[in-house]
Amino acid sequence: MGRAHGHKTRDRNKASLPQVPKNMKSDGLDVEFDRDLADHDDLEAMARSKAADQRARNRQKR
Numbered sequence: 001m002g003r004a005h006g007h008k009t010r011d012r013n014k015a016s017l018p019q020v021p022k023n024m025k026s027d028g029l030d031v032e033f034d035r036d037l038a039d040h041d042d043l044e045a046m047a048r049s050k051a052a053d054q055r056a057r058n059r060q061k062r
């Protein structure tokens with residue numbers, strides 16, 4: 001009996017492992033932010049982040 005005979009059922013199981021449902025995934029935006037305390041740099045960083053997110057979404061749709 002060769003080495004591969006004992007591993008067949010274990011290796012076949014890897015393809016059927018459960019995946020995380022889309023409704024349980026987070027978008028990574030869990031930071032609290034107060035606009036009243038934000039300075040110009042914070043607002044500029046927020047605008048850049050929003051623009052980058054939009055570009056990433058457009059790239060995914062293609």
